[in-house]
Amino acid sequence: KKRYKAQPIVLAIPRGGVVVGYQVAKELGCPLDIIVPRKIGAPHDPEYAIGAVAQDGSMVLDQKVVKSLGISSSYLEEAKKREIEEIERRMKMYRKNLSEPQIVGKTAIIVDDGIATGSTIKAAILSVKKKNPALLVVAVPVGAPDSIAAIKTLIYDIVVLATSYSFAAGGQFSQNLVQTSDQEVIGLLQKASGPQ
Incomplete structure (x- = not known):
């Protein structure tokens, strides 16, 4: 906490x-909120990430993959629109009546459970930068070392805590973990917003 002078706020994905973000916010004694970037999948294989988008339209694309697959700009725009609609739906569901926090002048800490390709966290970074954190x-x-190195240049x-070249979507690090539900997310956000 003493490492960053501006008041911290945790923005969890x-x-x-x-x-993870709940624990970080609890340890720092700071607010917890969410940022919801979404993966953009390839046209015929939605699980194959070609990029990601955030609620404000900040988008990151793997241009090499987009070019090699011959993905049209119209597909990208439609996918972006579709994912932003899903982001907005999720934001309403997760936040309930919680208002969006102010980030200007604060230390924004984006937290995720791992970084594989880095697309979603890069979209989150671009979006948060627009809100002028200190x-x-x-x-x-x-996280995957190559992705971590690329992200370091943006923030x-x-x-x-750990890096691994074999890291793929956190799989081998979380095999024994149960998938987090939407209800758990809502519960943690409400718990974090209550009296400290």
Whole structure:
């Protein structure tokens, strides 16, 4: 906490990132909120990430993949629109009556449960930067070294507990973990917003 001078706020990426973010916010004694970037999948294989988008339209694309697959700009715009609609739906569901926090001049700490390709966290970074935080930090328990190195260039600081070249969507690090539910996310956000 003493490391960053501006008041911290944790912005967790649902769903798994909220579990990690709740603990970070609790340890720092600071507010917890969410940021919901969404993966953009390839046209015929939606699980194959070609990029990601945030609620404000901040988008990151793997241009090499987009070009090699011959993905049209019309597909990208439609996918972006579809994912933003889903982001807005999730934001309403998760936040309930909680208002969006002010980030200007604060230390924004984006938290996720891991970084594989880095697309979603990069979209989150671009979105949060537009809100003028004093500092922007990323915190994750595990990440792929190449993705971590690329993200370091975009932010003030990054905190990673472990790196692994074989890291793929956190799989081998969370095999024994139960998938976080939407209800758990809502519960943690409400718990964090209650009296401290």
